[in-house]
Amino acid sequence: MAFDDAYGALTDHDDDARWAYGTGFTDPLAGVPAGFPEGVDRAGLAAYCLMLGDDALIMSHRLQQWVTRAPELEDEMALANIGLDLLGQARLLLARAGEAEGAGRDEDDLAYRRDPHEFRNVRLAERADADFAHLIARLLVLTTWRLALFDRLAGSRDPMLAAIAAKGVKELTYHRDYAARWTVRLGDGTALSHERMTAAVAEVLPPAAELFQPHQIELSLAAAGVAVDPATLRAEFDTVLAEVLTTATIDVAPGFSATAVGSPAATPGSPAATAGSPAAAAGSPETAASGRDGEHTEALGGILAEMQGLARAVPGGAW
Amino acid sequence: MSEDVRHEWPLFEVFVRAKRGLNHVHVGSLRAADHQMAVQHARDLYTRRNEGVSIWVVRSDDVVASDPDDKAAYFEPSADKVYRHPTYYAIPDSVPHI
Amino acid sequence: MNGEETFADTIARDHRVEPRDWMPDGYRQTLIRQIAQHAHSEIIGMQPEGEWITRAPTLRRKAILLAKVQDEAGHGLYLYSAAETLGADRGDLTRRLIEGRQKYSSIFNYPTLSFADVGVIGWLVDGAAICNQVPLCRSSYGPYARAMIRICKEESFHQRQGYELLMTMMGGTPEQRDMVQDAVNRWWWPSLMMFGPPDGDSPNSARSMAWKIKRHSNDELRQRFVDMTVPQAEALGVTLPDPQLRWNEERSRYDFGEPEWSELKRVISGDGPLNRQRIERRRQADADGAWVREAAAAHAEKQRSRR
Numbered sequence: 001m002a003f004d005d006a007y008g009a010l011t012d013h014d015d016d017a018r019w020a021y022g023t024g025f026t027d028p029l030a031g032v033p034a035g036f037p038e039g040v041d042r043a044g045l046a047a048y049c050l051m052l053g054d055d056a057l058i059m060s061h062r063l064q065q066w067v068t069r070a071p072e073l074e075d076e077m078a079l080a081n082i083g084l085d086l087l088g089q090a091r092l093l094l095a096r097a098g099e100a101e102g103a104g105r106d107e108d109d110l111a112y113r114r115d116p117h118e119f120r121n122v123r124l125a126e127r128a129d130a131d132f133a134h135l136i137a138r139l140l141v142l143t144t145w146r147l148a149l150f151d152r153l154a155g156s157r158d159p160m161l162a163a164i165a166a167k168g169v170k171e172l173t174y175h176r177d178y179a180a181r182w183t184v185r186l187g188d189g190t191a192l193s194h195e196r197m198t199a200a201v202a203e204v205l206p207p208a209a210e211l212f213q214p215h216q217i218e219l220s221l222a223a224a225g226v227a228v229d230p231a232t233l234r235a236e237f238d239t240v241l242a243e244v245l246t247t248a249t250i251d252v253a254p255g256f257s258a259t260a261v262g263s264p265a266a267t268p269g270s271p272a273a274t275a276g277s278p279a280a281a282a283g284s285p286e287t288a289a290s291g292r293d294g295e296h297t298e299a300l301g302g303i304l305a306e307m308q309g310l311a312r313a314v315p316g317g318a319w
Numbered sequence: 320m321s322e323d324v325r326h327e328w329p330l331f332e333v334f335v336r337a338k339r340g341l342n343h344v345h346v347g348s349l350r351a352a353d354h355q356m357a358v359q360h361a362r363d364l365y366t367r368r369n370e371g372v373s374i375w376v377v378r379s380d381d382v383v384a385s386d387p388d389d390k391a392a393y394f395e396p397s398a399d400k401v402y403r404h405p406t407y408y409a410i411p412d413s414v415p416h417i
Numbered sequence: 418m419n420g421e422e423t424f425a426d427t428i429a430r431d432h433r434v435e436p437r438d439w440m441p442d443g444y445r446q447t448l449i450r451q452i453a454q455h456a457h458s459e460i461i462g463m464q465p466e467g468e469w470i471t472r473a474p475t476l477r478r479k480a481i482l483l484a485k486v487q488d489e490a491g492h493g494l495y496l497y498s499a500a501e502t503l504g505a506d507r508g509d510l511t512r513r514l515i516e517g518r519q520k521y522s523s524i525f526n527y528p529t530l531s532f533a534d535v536g537v538i539g540w541l542v543d544g545a546a547i548c549n550q551v552p553l554c555r556s557s558y559g560p561y562a563r564a565m566i567r568i569c570k571e572e573s574f575h576q577r578q579g580y581e582l583l584m585t586m587m588g589g590t591p592e593q594r595d596m597v598q599d600a601v602n603r604w605w606w607p608s609l610m611m612f613g614p615p616d617g618d619s620p621n622s623a624r625s626m627a628w629k630i631k632r633h634s635n636d637e638l639r640q641r642f643v644d645m646t647v648p649q650a651e652a653l654g655v656t657l658p659d660p661q662l663r664w665n666e667e668r669s670r671y672d673f674g675e676p677e678w679s680e681l682k683r684v685i686s687g688d689g690p691l692n693r694q695r696i697e698r699r700r701q702a703d704a705d706g707a708w709v710r711e712a713a714a715a716h717a718e719k720q721r722s723r724r
Contacts, residue, residue: 020570022368057476064470064483068463068698071706072328073490073497074349074356076463077363080487084480091476108475132709178359185352188719189712196708310532311474318589319474319532319582326508327710330501347564348498350507352713353720364491368571387437388420 028167029092029160036100037157040226045158046100047120047217048227050110051292052149053093054121057111059142060086061303062129071132078178082139085171092164099160112311116301117294122210126291126300133186133193133200139179141208144240147172148233157225180244187248194249201245201252212237215292326350329378331357335365336373343375351376428629433559436502444628447621448558449505450519451630456496457514457521461695463489465529466538474532481578482535488575492568499560515700523681524607526689533586533593533600539579541601541608541646547572548642549612557629580649587654594654601650602658609673610681612639618678643671 036042063083070076094107105113124142129135150172153165186197212230214222221227245252289295311317328350334343346365351357357376365371385393401407410417418426420439427434434440463486470486473479497507513519524542529535550572553565586593613619613635625631643662650657661674683689 020368020574021567022370024369061471064479067467067470067483067486069702069705071702071709072350073460073494074351074360074364075706076490077367077487077494078359080483080490081363081367084483084487087476087480087483091480094476111476112474132706174362181355181359185356185713185716186709189716190708192708193712193715306471310472314474314590314592316590317474317593318585319478324509324512325506327707327714347495347560348501349494352710353717356713356717364494367487367491384437387435387439 029163032163033159037159037226040158040224041220042100042102044217044221045161045226046097048221049093049097049100049161051120051215051217053090053097053110054119054291055125055142055146056086056093057090058119058121058125058300058303059138060084060090061307062125062127062135062138066129066135079135082175082178085168085175089164089168089171092167096160096164108311112308116296116304119291119294119296119300119304121291121296121300122207123291123297123300124204124207124210126297126303127204127207128299131196131200132182133196134204136179136182136186137197137200137204139175140183140241140244141204141211143172143175143179144237145208145211145230145233147176148236148240149228149230152228152232156227161226176240180240183244183250184248187245187250197248198250198252201250205252210290210292213290213292215290217292328352328356329380331361331376332379332382333357333361333365334375334377335361335371337370338372343373348379354378428557431557431629433562434557435559443624444630445503447625447628448561448630449500449503451625452496452500452503452561453505453510453513454520454522456493456500456510457519458525459489459493459496461514461521461525461699463493464695464698465525465527466535468529469532469535472532473535478535478582485539485575485578488571492571495564495567496561499558499564502560503558511699511703515696515703517687517696520685521695522611523684523689524611525695526684526691527603527607528690530603531596531600533583533596534604536579536582536586536597537600537604539575539577540583540649541579541604542611543572543575543579544646545608545611545642547576548638548645552632552638555629555632561630580653583653583655597653598655601655605658606676606680609639609642609676610678612636612642614678614681640670643673647671 036045060083063079063086066079067076067083070079090111091107094110098105098107098110124138127134127138129138147169150165150168154162154169156162156165183197183201186193188194189197212234214229214231218227219229222229291300311319329352330348331351331354332348333346335346336343349357349360349364351360354376358374361374361376366374397403421441424434424438424440424444427438434444466482466489467486470479470482473482497510500510501507510519514521529538547569550565550569554562554569556562556565583597586597613622616622616634616636619635622631622634626634647657647662659674661672663672665672684692687693
């Protein structure tokens with residue numbers, strides 16, 4: 001048997017035999033025009049890309065922390081896939097933020113060289129998971145919101161943002177499906193799992209209000225056809241959540257209903273929290289600190305210490 | 320006691336179609352609580368490198384197979400039916416398209 | 418031919434034994450033990466590198482490492498799948514691992530002290546694993562051989578990403594070069610021990626070779642690994658920590674020193690630096706996941722009865 005190198009036995013008949021199965025890898029952003037559409041506020045675009053990129057980066061970090069801790073090995077595969085998808089979205093969005101900013105910062109400068117108050121993710125993304133039910137509840141909320149957003153963002157006037165969103169829609173569709181199915185299994189599983197899933201949803205829904213609280217940057221970019229006003233995502237979000245939670249036999253907030261939460265009366269900037277909606281428990285949005293302004297919980301400091309420690313400890317390092 | 324430990328989820332066999340025009344091919348098995356979960360797991364486990372365009376899953380205990388002991392009775396009788404093969408028939412090279 | 422004769426004939430002709438074929442009980446048990454040990458190694462092997470995913474110093478390296486550690490979970494699953502074709506149950510095998518009644522590769526009981534360890538594990542540990550595994554692609558048991566083919570193909574990225582990381586680090590700062598050399602110093606001997614004890618001290622090898630479960634002796638594979646690795650170390654600019662390592666013109670192979678076998682025995686018997694932590698993490702994940710797995714099973718049962 002040929003054995004000049006470790007692959008000798010495999011390469012007897014076929015030079016390609018040592019390489020993994022699977023072909024046809026493509027660059028999803030190939031052909032996207034460079035540059036920026038006319039009249040777009042580049043500083044605003046950079047800030048917006050950071051918001052969406054940081055959401056993905058920080059949520060991906062939390063998923064990475066589940067590695068070797070998933071409830072079953074098949075779910076190791078699934079959670080890693082979701083973590084990789086979100087990491088990929090983060091990289092594209094941070095890179096776009098750097099381009100829009102025009103100060104020469106790349107994805108790694110933005111991920112590793114910013115302090116907590118410079119991060120723009122929602123606080124829900126940085127929240128630690130007490131158990132698998134909490135992870136699933138956060139995934140359900142974040143991916144339902146993000147899918148509704150990316151669906152609309154695919155029509156952005158910024159061609160790069162539109163391409164990133166179009167790619168993300170396919171990924172997020174699967175993420176939402178994974179989270180929804182687990183919500184149903186846990187909600188409609190055993191008495192213990194029902195209790196844990198219900199508790200997780202009840203804890204995760206109130207902070208979710210932050211997702212729909214429009215930031216000035218989102219509003220002005222939305223007016224320019226570049227971004228999406230997050231308040232417009234509520235109807236879809238509430239419909240999806242109501243359907244999933246009903247199937248899961250989970251009755252969270254008394255009075256929770258899709259129509260109340262998705263009420264058109266919840267206009268941007270106004271107290272969006274109608275009674276009984278997820279936002280109600282979070283208090284008035286005007287007073288609520290938002291991650292979009294760099295106001296974070298202590299959890300983010302812990303995440304960044306872990307994520308950035310090595311990169312910062314070796315100045316000029318090549319990796 | 321350990322002899323009695325069984326996994327909470329049943330075993331499923333997974334078949335993947337690598338690309339359109341090819342049959343689904345058996346690639347292995349996995350554990351899942353139900354068929355839908357099995358399809359999701361199969362997607363995450365067996366197609367993460369672009370290896371497939373379609374997945375089938377079947378519960379392993381639903382697979383009915385021929386008995387290896389019947390191999391002779393099942394498969395050997397066809398071995399001498401060489402007249403089923405086109406090369407059995409001699410046709411002069413000068414005859415085209417046959 | 419009866420089952421026994423068919424089996425002997427299949428092995429003699431270098432054909433594959435398939436799940437429903439008659440096979441000697443010793444063959445079945447040896448395979449279950451070896452495949453399970455291999456699967457456990459993949460799963461426990463996620464831990465040393467997994468420690469660095471959240472700390473990876475660039476987003477590219479983070480994605481690579483996450484994909485790699487995920488592959489290891491996948492490889493564990495392919496192997497458990499092969500073991501289950503022999504009548505084993507994954508729940509039972511996991512229990513045996515957690516209770517210490519089945520082993521995994523001792524290499525994963527060493528700590529990963531710096532990010533260079535990620536590169537060195539890819540280069541040396543995965544390199545050694547590939548040397549061990551490529552011949553298993555021709556193992557006499559069909560499902561095992563097929564799982565190994567898939568694994569070896571996927572591992573080709575694991576080794577290369579490790580070597581590429583080390584090349585990049587060697588082109589970085591002096592501190593980084595020191596990190597790489599330090600990691601090589603720590604992982605070299607444990608990597609050589611991955612091939613198992615010397616042939617004279619490997620009781621089960623002969624039978625496994627006769628059954629063609631195993632196709633090369635431990636010492637032969639170890640020699641091949643050294644011969645492959647020395648030029649790679651030279652290209653990288655690191656020194657392998659073995660003063661006896663030198664080219665032997667007569668044999669056309671490298672001579673090398675003897676690993677500290679007493680250490681291997683110590684680590685195998687459970688006294689390695691991290692044996693307890695590795696098993697404890699796996700036990701914890703399995704225990705923490707029990708309510709989730711039970712819930713999914715209960716939900717599936719409800720769905721069936723509703724239909």
